[in-house]
């Protein structure tokens with residue numbers, strides 16, 4: 095009998111230990127996530143206006159430029175990262191065909207950021223949505239939440255990285271608006287590479303910027319505007 | 333009365349079973365090691381199907397872990413003696429399945445080594461992060477509850493602990509449902525029906541697991557479950573099965589009602605190949621109809637039938653989760669309503685997914701962990717239901 099009792103006591107001791115371990119994450123709950131300013135300017139909101147009338151079907155120059163700039167393999171297997179892709183559309187009722195580039199839309203209210211358990215997905219003050227490679231645990235919840243399928247998961251170890259664009263196996267990544275180039279004062283690689291100037295990049299908050307003026311003068315839409323995410327990327331001619 | 337020889341024989345079987353489970357768990361750890369080494373490329377998951385087989389196992393275990401506590405709640409909260417006698421076993425099963433499920437969920441992460449990051453960087457808007465709290469809280473509460481049952485001095489607290497567990501488990505299953513309900517952009521998810529659906533499913537799945545374990549414990553100890561108790565428990569299982577079928581049907585019917593969802597419903601219910609088959613044959617037939625027949629058909633409904641019915645319910649659960657989680661992602665996102673689309677990234681196409689052996693090993697590893705925790709505890713401590721000589725309520 096006393097044997098059973100001591101067994102029981104031992105069991106309870108172990109259980110309490112396990113409970114303490116299980117509770118620990120909860121205790122740390124209120125640790126405030128460190129703010130990230132990154133020197134980004136809160137008065138700026140970076141965005142794009144993509145003119146589908148200028149985008150040629152079959153042209154892939156923006157995609158190639160992105161892959162080169164960010165050190166992506168360019169592979170199109172289901173497990174390869176694609177930060178930007180060309181989508182060919184056909185209007186079901188009119189038969190009209192359109193081709194356009196699709197990438198992270200840098201939502202103002204990004205679902206990926208809302209769902210990320212570790213706050214690895216975050217929005218910079220200038221509206222760019224990024225993933226902190228060192229904080230991402232690779233749960234892929236953000237990929238489930240993104241309405242535009244803009245994110246890729248790194249399925250394999252990575253070699254020959256571009257030092258400006260750190261990437262890591264087991265984490266999620268997506269278009270950064272070439273934030274490393276912006277900080278140097280240049281345009282995203284895709285916008286620069288487009289031979290037809292179909293991608294206009296600029297500051298949506300500056301009424302004098304070319305992109306702001308154009309958005310005011312031409313008809314443009316945000317994709318899945320019904321979700322009210324206020325995307326930074328706008329499309330014209332859709 | 334068991335003879336000495338039969339006891340020796342049983343002892344041997346016990347250790348063989350434990351060794352087999354240990355092997356399965358080790359295989360699971362090996363799979364984790366391989367995925368760490370090579371990346372998720374060796375799994376069947378990809379950029380379209382981002383959650384795969386491990387999530388089917390993990391979510392089953394977690395949902396069933398919450399549901400099995402129903403047995404305890406009926407005892408503690410509603411004071412039914414036959415369930416009260418089963419509360420310790422139910423709690424143990426809950427802990428075991430929670431441990432197994434969470435292990436699978438954690439080890440499938442792209443960076444399982446960063447689990448501390450997950451614990452220390454907390455995003456309050458993330459349902460996933462809420463669930464971390466819910467799961468760890470549940471774990472602790474159930475242990476506390478078990479303590480109030482097993483330690484006589486703690487008995488006075490039993491009712492309070494039982495109530496806390498009862499409430500917490502509702503919140504927990506709601507949280508699990510919310511993980512999907514918040515994915516508003518996806519046709520398969522983003523429905524307010526999901527949390528209640530998961531709660532009702534958890535009742536059926538949890539009770540089914542309970543029945544399987546209970547039958548085995550009884551036959552291992554060469555005991556027969558009192559037929560009155562069996563009758564009450566199998567009727568309860570029947571009601572839960574009908575209830576969960578009703579919830580799943582409602583979920584699909586409401587989707588059919590919204591015209592933008594009909595494409596998805598036709599995919600799951602009619603044209604989805606493996607998903608359609610799993611839904612109708614796996615979930616509806618094997619997981620619901622057959623168990624109901626086994627429970628209610630005149631002449632059936634004996635201990636063996638109920639145990640077999642429970643096993644089928646578990647199989648049905650896996651089928652439904654496969655359809656829900658993987659089928660739900662396979663159907664393409666509707667980014668451009670009114671257009672047909674194509675791209676190099678699977679836009680407009682049904683996603684392809686074939687689970688790899690590593691994922692399956694990891695999933696079974698989680699089951700093995702739950703099995704080991706249960707068998708060892710049942711042997712070391714007394715979890716055999718102690719029924720009173722008569723049933724008072």
Ligand code: SF4
Pocket residue numbers: 197198199200201204205206207223239240241242243244245268
């Ligand atoms: S497009 Fe997707 S990844 Fe980009 S900010 Fe919006 S939700 Fe996040």
Ligand code: SF4
Pocket residue numbers: 206209210211212213214215225229230231232233234235236237265266
């Ligand atoms: S995969 Fe990484 S970035 Fe995405 S939700 Fe999980 S932790 Fe956040």
